[in-house]
Amino acid sequence: MNIDTHKDGSTARLVLNGRFDFNSHAVFNETTDALLRQPGVSELELDFDQVKYVDSSAMGMLLLLKERAKSAAKSITLLNCKGAVAQVFELSNFSRLFTIK
Numbered sequence: 118m119n120i121d122t123h124k125d126g127s128t129a130r131l132v133l134n135g136r137f138d139f140n141s142h143a144v145f146n147e148t149t150d151a152l153l154r155q156p157g158v159s160e161l162e163l164d165f166d167q168v169k170y171v172d173s174s175a176m177g178m179l180l181l182l183k184e185r186a187k188s189a190a191k192s193i194t195l196l197n198c199k200g201a202v203a204q205v206f207e208l209s210n211f212s213r214l215f216t217i218k
């Protein structure tokens with residue numbers, strides 16, 4: 118998976134591209150950790166428009182990110198979830214845990 122990061126004021130948008138699975142662990146954690154350490158960033162938006170597949174390890178990474186973001190007083194929003202990704206998030210009740218737009 119590739120991640121492109123764009124900052125606009127206090128919001129950082131991570132545009133995810135490819136399969137979001139266990140192989141994405143290192144790049145996902147490095148990218149999100151760096152953004153969580155930035156004092157000027159208060160919200161992380163994860164754009165799933167180009168993601169066609171997520172597995173259980175990716176969902177675990179999102180849950181851990183949510184905990185780390187909460188500790189850093191930052192919010193997480195999931196964007197453009199569609200197809201199989203939206204279905205997995207819906208079945209897992211992620212809408213109760215995350216803001217999904």
